[in-house]
Amino acid sequence: MTYKVKLPVFEGPFDLLLFLIKKNEVDVYDIPVAEITHQYLEYLELMKMLDLDVAGEFIEMVATLMLIKVRMLLPRIASGEDEEIEDPRAQLVAQLLEYQRFKEVSGDFEKLENERRRYFSRAVPEEMRNKLNANDDELLDDVSLFDLLTAFKRALDNIPKVTVHQVNVVKVTMEQQVKFVFEKLGRRSYMLFSELTKSVKNKIELIVTFMAILDLIRLQFLSAKQTDNFGEIRMVAIQSPSYEKYLEARDKELVEESEES
């Protein structure tokens, strides 16, 4: 026969402390530290007995409580100035109350969540979403560098792992990859980032391709867009994909830079 024990789940040391304070009906500004620490430890024991994972933060709190108790017991060395002596518990109390604010409001969020789950919008089939025209700019959020890096990381992870290390001369150049990107894009108005990286089979080539994309974004040939966070990233053509124009734009920049310095 087994017994089921119902124990409140504590989200962290603050949660457990607040529970004990409430249970003992003590003033949060006048916590009896020794008694509360004692009960706190009893709960940790109970949690261990029930095979619950006692996270390090719970144990750290015991140390904090003990430090506070020690500070309260030690006589204060008069500093000579008449500045107010801070209660050693003050900081912990402030943290507890700040936590309680958010714990309470999370109940409101739960209510909102439940209400929201009771009404539905018209469903948009997944297939339709993918067919959306790249011109529907209002549906596309601008992609941040972080999104691009995430996509890059994903592409890197997809490359088969090679355990043998061999030093190779890097044969790919950025110019080549710019050409490659333009070829892939062709006359279309956009292409998917994943489509672009799928055909790249080794890491160096992928890195150089990524650099080429960044350069093309910088020089305003491409822009990166997506529909949702973590959604597919599209590379949208801003100018016609002409390799000659790309070289021109780069040279122009070089000239400007040298003029500045």
Added chain:
Amino acid sequence: MTREKNKKNNIPDVNRLSDEEMTYLPIIEALVFSSESPLPLTKIREIIPGLAPKQINSIIEYLNEQYRQGGRSYEIREIAGGYQMFTMPEFAAFVDKLFQEKQQSRLTQKALETLAIVAYKQPVTRHEIEEIRGVNVDGVMKTLMSRSLVTISGRAQAPGSPFLYKTTRKFLDYFGLKSLDDLPKLKEIDELIDVDDEDRPYHETILREIDISELGLKENGNGEANNREENGDQEKSDQA
């Protein structure tokens, strides 16, 4: 509260749409109906220039009134910065079955707590969240990010330039909020303690033990909230 107030104020307007507004009524309905995501007010004004936000609001209210009177099963709601059509909550049990597989699981207590901190403190670093919650939030943040409720908004100018997090539009949609101004009110620390005290059961017993006449409250025997607290505090310090 403000929402209710607005509704009340709008009711007289509902019955009094101008001829011009009446001609725009079906157009706006068509726009909201065909929109797959919340349709922003600005978008409506782009399509129908010259229509004031207040007029659009009245037209939406009017449409909703028509739906109510016609016993329709849907209404237009303002959510995540736009207007969208939704089924009425009373049909949830049925529509739920239609979407059974697609419905995402509810958020856990720790996810709700963490999300609340991000919502009020954004942009916020992971460390600041951990300071408040007192526990590591790596796992929860990963969950919230993968559900697109939270996203990275940049880096803080602090040692190690940690990531800053903010809530997304999906977050507003998930909780049925119009905008971030629509967040539930976060209590101040003082309010927190007041509420807490009222929750405590010992007040009632204590009230009976105190001779109210001693406190000069003869007439107010049944105790206003304020008196109650004073009594409680006094008794508490007596006990201590």
